[in-house]
Amino acid sequence: MSTELPVLAVKAGAAIREHVLANGLRVLLVERHLDPVVAVMLWYRVGSRDEVDEIAGVSHFLEHMMFKGSARFGKGEVDRVTTLLGGSNNAFTTNDHTAYWFELASDRFEAALEIEADRMRALLLDPVEFAAEKDVVLEELAMGRDDPWRRLTELVQEGVFGRHPYRRPIIGHADALKRLSVEELRAHHSRHYRPSNAILVLSGDFQPERALELVERHLGTVAPPPLAVRETFRPAIEEPPGEKRLSMTWDDEGQRLCMAWPSGAVGTPTDWTLDVVSTLLTGGRLSRLHRRLVLEQGLATTVSTQNDARVDGGAFWLMAECAQGTAPSVLEAAIDAELARLWEEAVPAAELERAKRILISGEAYDSETVSDLAEELGEFAIDADWRLSLQTVDRIRAVTARDVRETARTILSAARRTLAWSLPRERSIAARRSPRKAAKRSPRGTAPRIPKRSAQGAPKSAATSAPKRKTPAAKRTGRRTAPGARRGAPATARSTARGAAGSQAERSGR
Numbered sequence: 001m002s003t004e005l006p007v008l009a010v011k012a013g014a015a016i017r018e019h020v021l022a023n024g025l026r027v028l029l030v031e032r033h034l035d036p037v038v039a040v041m042l043w044y045r046v047g048s049r050d051e052v053d054e055i056a057g058v059s060h061f062l063e064h065m066m067f068k069g070s071a072r073f074g075k076g077e078v079d080r081v082t083t084l085l086g087g088s089n090n091a092f093t094t095n096d097h098t099a100y101w102f103e104l105a106s107d108r109f110e111a112a113l114e115i116e117a118d119r120m121r122a123l124l125l126d127p128v129e130f131a132a133e134k135d136v137v138l139e140e141l142a143m144g145r146d147d148p149w150r151r152l153t154e155l156v157q158e159g160v161f162g163r164h165p166y167r168r169p170i171i172g173h174a175d176a177l178k179r180l181s182v183e184e185l186r187a188h189h190s191r192h193y194r195p196s197n198a199i200l201v202l203s204g205d206f207q208p209e210r211a212l213e214l215v216e217r218h219l220g221t222v223a224p225p226p227l228a229v230r231e232t233f234r235p236a237i238e239e240p241p242g243e244k245r246l247s248m249t250w251d252d253e254g255q256r257l258c259m260a261w262p263s264g265a266v267g268t269p270t271d272w273t274l275d276v277v278s279t280l281l282t283g284g285r286l287s288r289l290h291r292r293l294v295l296e297q298g299l300a301t302t303v304s305t306q307n308d309a310r311v312d313g314g315a316f317w318l319m320a321e322c323a324q325g326t327a328p329s330v331l332e333a334a335i336d337a338e339l340a341r342l343w344e345e346a347v348p349a350a351e352l353e354r355a356k357r358i359l360i361s362g363e364a365y366d367s368e369t370v371s372d373l374a375e376e377l378g379e380f381a382i383d384a385d386w387r388l389s390l391q392t393v394d395r396i397r398a399v400t401a402r403d404v405r406e407t408a409r410t411i412l413s414a415a416r417r418t419l420a421w422s423l424p425r426e427r428s429i430a431a432r433r434s435p436r437k438a439a440k441r442s443p444r445g446t447a448p449r450i451p452k453r454s455a456q457g458a459p460k461s462a463a464t465s466a467p468k469r470k471t472p473a474a475k476r477t478g479r480r481t482a483p484g485a486r487r488g489a490p491a492t493a494r495s496t497a498r499g500a501a502g503s504q505a506e507r508s509g510r
Contacts, residue, residue: 012367021220024196030203038204039374040112041101043382046192048095049165050232057172058188060093068129071122096311097382106205110214117218130182148250152258152422159244159418160260160315163235190225201378204370237313246420255322256422260315267384272395273407274307279355281305288338299326311383342408346401359396
């Protein structure tokens with residue numbers, strides 16, 4: 001590179017530069033020399049929101065097929081090469097984007113660029129591999145149907161998002177996947193897997209001039225495919241006309257509650273304030289709902305909230321499970337009482353400061369590794385603007401008690417929510433149990449939880465981990481594990497919000 005790129009910003013000791021190749025690929029160079037490691041993440045602006053009903057699940061399916069062979073790297077070669085180089089790789093699909101990542105020693109990350117260029121340019125999509133992988137995806141979907149939290153959150157998600165594609169699970173539906181053809185998968189790849197629809201993030205121990213030369217050599221030569229990106233019609237997420245109440249039954253003793261309210265898009269003032277609200281409600285043992293419902297009154301075994309901001313508008317989720325002997329109406333009334341406190345009373349300064357400290361410390365924790373940085377910057381870049389990641393601490397600190405009160409009043413009113421119970425099958429609650437006064441204490445239990453990259457289950461509890469920024473704890477279904485999930489931690493500090501809740505507020509992957 002003949003001209004040195006200017007440093008645009010510094011985050012967690014990393015110098016950030018940006019460049020756009022002639023073919024439209026945006027490149028973020030995040031240079032930090034603390035460890036001899038480089039993370040390579042390639043983000044495509046395509047997810048389940050870009051699908052129509054008849055091909056629902058195609059984005060997640062294509063993610064699987066990206067590991068099944070390209071012109072230079074046959075089936076299994078991506079994993080074999082990664083292992084031989086002593087690195088790791090993975091991928092995940094969300095409602096709004098799909099991402100592929102490698103973590104390699106800094107003297108060998110060029111291999112990741114070669115692989116990504118070949119998969120973008122010449123993915124094979126062999127019909128035999130397609131048929132075999134379809135069975136794998138259908139089995140993954142069937143496993144999810146056996147999870148009561150996933151079924152419950154899918155039910156609520158349909159109620160919250162109405163006609164918008166966010167109503168569908170990222171993994172899709174069995175009937176659509178069964179009829180999906182390899183030609184439809186190929187067309188989806190050609191339309192969306194193009195340089196101008198992607199962002200590459202290199203994060204770690206490299207020299208920016210040399211790194212950009214390698215990017216130009218491998219990805220700069222990828223020509224745009226002939227098919228243009230097709231903009232999917234997405235109806236607006238409508239304001240609820242009133243509370244929706246739903247129910248389902250399940251063949252166990254659990255009494256599970258899920259509520260969700262339509263909320264704001266990524267990076268809006270509402271998004272940041274709801275992160276604080278979520279932390280106040282379920283951010284640790286001293287949070288309002290966890291302390292009252294689990295520790296003091298013993299009404300619930302678990303309770304969690306998630307601010308799930310998305311590109312077109314998100315949802316704020318609340319989940320809880322009744323302790324043994326607690327009537328659903330009692331738990332629901334206790335939750336409503338705590339929500340009403342947020343609407344009616346100003347949050348005390350010390351309590352608000354505690355919530356902010358939790359979020360800010362989570363942000364610092366989530367910038368520890370180069371993969372964490374690549375994920376946070378890349379996710380903001382593909383969904384909004386990477387510069388938002390630089391504002392996290394200031395935005396959190398700027399939230400006032402008035403902001404919390406007004407946002408709770410506006411967003412978390414009963415008239416705007418979708419509420420659903422999952423109750424034991426073929427047995428009425430009244431016949432088995434009678435409402436009781438709260439016990440002094442009940443077992444804490446573990447929160448309903450989705451693995452970071454799994455399509456199953458309910459969101460990770462904010463009461464048992466530090467809050468994070470977006471994507472799924474749960475908003476993705478992942479191939480194996482994500483960069484930020486290596487140590488069981490949230491991907492990024494702002495991700496409680498984005499990612500969470502419910503079946504396909506998740507990320508989905510192979």
